[in-house]
Amino acid sequence: MTLHQQTAPQTRRDRGLDALKRIDGQGGEAVVNALADIAPDFADMLLEFPFGDIYTREGLDLRSREVATIAALAAMGTATPQLKVHMQAGLNVGLSREEIVEICMQMAVYAGFPAALNALFAAKEVFAEAA
Amino acid sequence: MTLHQQTAPQTRRDRGLDALKRIDGQGGEAVVNALADIAPDFADMLLEFPFGDIYTREGLDLRSREVATIAALAAMGTATPQLKVHMQAGLNVGLSREEIVEICMQMAVYAGFPAALNALFAAKEVFAEAA
Amino acid sequence: MTLHQQTAPQTRRDRGLDALKRIDGQGGEAVVNALADIAPDFADMLLEFPFGDIYTREGLDLRSREVATIAALAAMGTATPQLKVHMQAGLNVGLSREEIVEICMQMAVYAGFPAALNALFAAKEVFAEAA
Amino acid sequence: MTLHQQTAPQTRRDRGLDALKRIDGQGGEAVVNALADIAPDFADMLLEFPFGDIYTREGLDLRSREVATIAALAAMGTATPQLKVHMQAGLNVGLSREEIVEICMQMAVYAGFPAALNALFAAKEVFAEAA
Amino acid sequence: MTLHQQTAPQTRRDRGLDALKRIDGQGGEAVVNALADIAPDFADMLLEFPFGDIYTREGLDLRSREVATIAALAAMGTATPQLKVHMQAGLNVGLSREEIVEICMQMAVYAGFPAALNALFAAKEVFAEAA
Amino acid sequence: MTLHQQTAPQTRRDRGLDALKRIDGQGGEAVVNALADIAPDFADMLLEFPFGDIYTREGLDLRSREVATIAALAAMGTATPQLKVHMQAGLNVGLSREEIVEICMQMAVYAGFPAALNALFAAKEVFAEAA
Numbered sequence: 001m002t003l004h005q006q007t008a009p010q011t012r013r014d015r016g017l018d019a020l021k022r023i024d025g026q027g028g029e030a031v032v033n034a035l036a037d038i039a040p041d042f043a044d045m046l047l048e049f050p051f052g053d054i055y056t057r058e059g060l061d062l063r064s065r066e067v068a069t070i071a072a073l074a075a076m077g078t079a080t081p082q083l084k085v086h087m088q089a090g091l092n093v094g095l096s097r098e099e100i101v102e103i104c105m106q107m108a109v110y111a112g113f114p115a116a117l118n119a120l121f122a123a124k125e126v127f128a129e130a131a
Numbered sequence: 132m133t134l135h136q137q138t139a140p141q142t143r144r145d146r147g148l149d150a151l152k153r154i155d156g157q158g159g160e161a162v163v164n165a166l167a168d169i170a171p172d173f174a175d176m177l178l179e180f181p182f183g184d185i186y187t188r189e190g191l192d193l194r195s196r197e198v199a200t201i202a203a204l205a206a207m208g209t210a211t212p213q214l215k216v217h218m219q220a221g222l223n224v225g226l227s228r229e230e231i232v233e234i235c236m237q238m239a240v241y242a243g244f245p246a247a248l249n250a251l252f253a254a255k256e257v258f259a260e261a262a
Numbered sequence: 263m264t265l266h267q268q269t270a271p272q273t274r275r276d277r278g279l280d281a282l283k284r285i286d287g288q289g290g291e292a293v294v295n296a297l298a299d300i301a302p303d304f305a306d307m308l309l310e311f312p313f314g315d316i317y318t319r320e321g322l323d324l325r326s327r328e329v330a331t332i333a334a335l336a337a338m339g340t341a342t343p344q345l346k347v348h349m350q351a352g353l354n355v356g357l358s359r360e361e362i363v364e365i366c367m368q369m370a371v372y373a374g375f376p377a378a379l380n381a382l383f384a385a386k387e388v389f390a391e392a393a
Numbered sequence: 394m395t396l397h398q399q400t401a402p403q404t405r406r407d408r409g410l411d412a413l414k415r416i417d418g419q420g421g422e423a424v425v426n427a428l429a430d431i432a433p434d435f436a437d438m439l440l441e442f443p444f445g446d447i448y449t450r451e452g453l454d455l456r457s458r459e460v461a462t463i464a465a466l467a468a469m470g471t472a473t474p475q476l477k478v479h480m481q482a483g484l485n486v487g488l489s490r491e492e493i494v495e496i497c498m499q500m501a502v503y504a505g506f507p508a509a510l511n512a513l514f515a516a517k518e519v520f521a522e523a524a
Numbered sequence: 525m526t527l528h529q530q531t532a533p534q535t536r537r538d539r540g541l542d543a544l545k546r547i548d549g550q551g552g553e554a555v556v557n558a559l560a561d562i563a564p565d566f567a568d569m570l571l572e573f574p575f576g577d578i579y580t581r582e583g584l585d586l587r588s589r590e591v592a593t594i595a596a597l598a599a600m601g602t603a604t605p606q607l608k609v610h611m612q613a614g615l616n617v618g619l620s621r622e623e624i625v626e627i628c629m630q631m632a633v634y635a636g637f638p639a640a641l642n643a644l645f646a647a648k649e650v651f652a653e654a655a
Numbered sequence: 656m657t658l659h660q661q662t663a664p665q666t667r668r669d670r671g672l673d674a675l676k677r678i679d680g681q682g683g684e685a686v687v688n689a690l691a692d693i694a695p696d697f698a699d700m701l702l703e704f705p706f707g708d709i710y711t712r713e714g715l716d717l718r719s720r721e722v723a724t725i726a727a728l729a730a731m732g733t734a735t736p737q738l739k740v741h742m743q744a745g746l747n748v749g750l751s752r753e754e755i756v757e758i759c760m761q762m763a764v765y766a767g768f769p770a771a772l773n774a775l776f777a778a779k780e781v782f783a784e785a786a
Contacts, residue, residue: 031510038517041319042498042509049311050240050506057303060233064198068234071199072206072241075767077602078470079241079507102191103199105566109181110203110210110767112730113574114603116566117555124562162772169779172581173760173771180573181768188565206505208340209732210769236304241505243468244312245341247304248293255300312502322495326460330496333461334468334503337636339733341503364453365461367697371443372465372472374599374634375705376734378697379686386693424641431648434712435629435640442704443637450696471601472638574764584757591719592726592758596765599727603765626715627723633705634727634734 013044016052023055025092027085066090070103074119075111087126097127144175147183154186156223158216197221201234205250206242214250218257228258275306278314285317287354289347328352332365336381337373349388359389406437409445416448418485420478459483463496467512468504476512480519490520537568540576547579549616551609590614594627598643599635607643611650621651668699671707678710680747682740721745725758729774730766738774742781752782
């Protein structure tokens with residue numbers, strides 16, 4: 001039985017919405033809502049592919065998935081709003097603040113000190129809002 | 132006793148070399164050797180800062196550190212040789228092939244399908260060499 | 263009726279495979295085949311999301327979709343294999359060689375001369391193979 | 394004697410100014426004006442090379458040129474002000490709002506969901522100002 | 525007792541702090557202070573590696589080092605706060621405003637006009653604050 | 656009548672060709688020649704804008720211009736062929752091998768260790784060919 005065999009399309013979207021709520025929390029729902037009047041189909045795709053297809057896969061635990069996402073977005077440096085959503089998501093799935101800070105610091109090695117600094121200052125804002 | 136308490140500066144380099152060997156294995160040593168005739172001081176810096184300072188820190192386990200590095204390098208798409216070294220490093224510190232494949236696939240969400248595809252094909256080469 | 267309403271999952275994959283063959287031709291099928299032994303689920307996702315969901319949408323003609331993809335990949339500069347597949351795809355959906363060259367040249371304005379040069383040399387290879 | 398004086402540059406510059414006004418409209422003129430006190434020669438270069446040399450070329454229609462530019466800037470993710478100017482330019486040369494939204498959505502495939510999301514939110518602002 | 529006190533690294537950290545003050549001035553100190561409550565060890569690393577290890581090396585004069593940094597950050601386009609700190613640093617080590625403007629303009633060739641424009645507008649802000 | 660015929664462009668083009676030969680040497684001429692059968696107008700633009708307009712400007716010395724270009728291309732990591740041409744150009748206008756190595760090393764701070772490593776290995780090839 002292949003991955004998608006048992007999923008009717010609405011199931012895929014619902015599974016994604018479920019994962020989005022559990023992982024990204026309010027930040028994720030806010031993104032979906034903000035798409036409603038500009039690209040509602042894209043809100044569906046966002047639920048279906050990243051959340052319905054990827055985050056629900058076995059093979060890598062959710063905590064590691066958020067480590068990967070925080071690292072990638074910090075390194076890329078072009079997606080601060082999404083980085084902040086996933087720092088909150090990291091906290092939601094069990095990463096500690098210290099671990100998130102360590103990921104940001106490590107990015108100095110791979111993407112340079114400015115990428116690490118900007119990620120650390122984003123973390124500071126996320127932690128302040130979460131306090 | 133803090134992390135750096137007992138380390139004289141030369142120890143920092145040695146601690147880095149130790150970490151490099153344990154994590155990156157032969158791939159890491161090959162990089163250090165390749166620097167010998169062009170920028171030997173940079174070989175020292177590579178041992179000291181990424182490996183002596185960052186990878187030896189408490190606060191994030193080595194397995195998660197390699198998840199972060201593989202994700203970042205896959206997303207950036209500008210560092211294929213280093214991505215391959217760290218896929219091998221991931222295997223060295225306990226990631227399974229399946230987990231590495233999952234990290235690459237997940238990068239399609241954050242950096243696009245070409246980044247994920249190129250990372251998967253790099254993984255294919257690393258796994259073939261490791262076989 | 264919304265986009266996904268009538269599509270059982272296998273339809274989505276089949277619709278994607280159909281679009282992939284029509285647009286990317288042999289280059290696209292080669293990518294799908296190369297994924298078989300490393301990440302077969304990702305081959306499904308590649309068929310389903312980019313080709314099943316995006317390229318089959320109304321709202322933008324296929325020719326314009328390939329203009330967008332060639333421009334983006336040329337500007338990013340990190341995805342030469344995919345750029346070449348989409349230059350061939352551009353020819354397949356009706357772009358002329360001259361138009362593809364113009365897109366590459368225009369990228370000098372937005373991503374710099376090296377990005378434009380590297381894209382032009384990729385085009386040269388694609389046109390030589392297509393001759 | 395200024396740099397361009399002997400190359401009858403007013404022709405090239407004027408052709409560029411004409412194209413800039415027609416394509417980018419007020420957004421383009423605002424950029425040129427903002428350069429006046431920091432880098433006036435660069436305002437000339439901006440008129441001459443992108444607008445005088447590239448956008449006035451035959452070989453690719455203006456509509457396709459704006460598809461390419463919007464796609465590239467959305468994918469790069471480092472040029473939000475310029476992306477917004479060119480979304481307005483796209484409307485000026487005949488792209489519909491729906492087509493611009495489709496280009497942004499398609500960038501999820503090549504540059505990731507954050508790039509597409511940030512481009513869609515930029516489009517939302519441009520469309521609100523144009524309303 | 526600070527982190528590195530008995531590893532004789534205070535020399536390295538102090539040398540870095542000295543270089544940071546001389547080169548980046550208040551902007552650099554502000555960054556170090558902003559790290560105090562989120563990642564104090566990273567403040568140490570920032571002093572030690574970039575400033576203690578790199579900027580104090582012979583082999584390239586400080587003026588050229590700032591040319592390199594301004595060019596790189598302008599081209600990358602993901603580090604505006606750091607670009608502004610280093611434009612001020614460039615003035616501190618002897619670059620003229622005209623030279624900084626020329627570096628930004630030149631980046632149009634290598635990273636595109638948007639990168640150059642955004643760097644020029646950053647320079648405009650830095651010069652206004654320095655006036 | 657070609658595009659630039661009426662703007663006395665031979666002056667601008669010739670000035671660019673002169674600068675290209677003096678700065679980039681054989682590497683630059685090879686690029687111009689390689690464009691002849693795919694995009695000859697782009698060869699003209701390459702001579703006219705980067706070399707005719709930018710490199711011939713007063714306001715920044717040629718040596719500093721090459722420092723800026725090497726740093727930017729090393730940091731971007733997407734333009735290895737052009738980075739190598741400009742490392743040779745740096746040698747042509749008076750940079751020492753040591754200075755080029757220092758620029759590469761410094762990029763570890765701003766763009767990460769992989770960018771610095773890949774630039775250093777490019778330098779190694781350039782120096783071997785120049786020997």
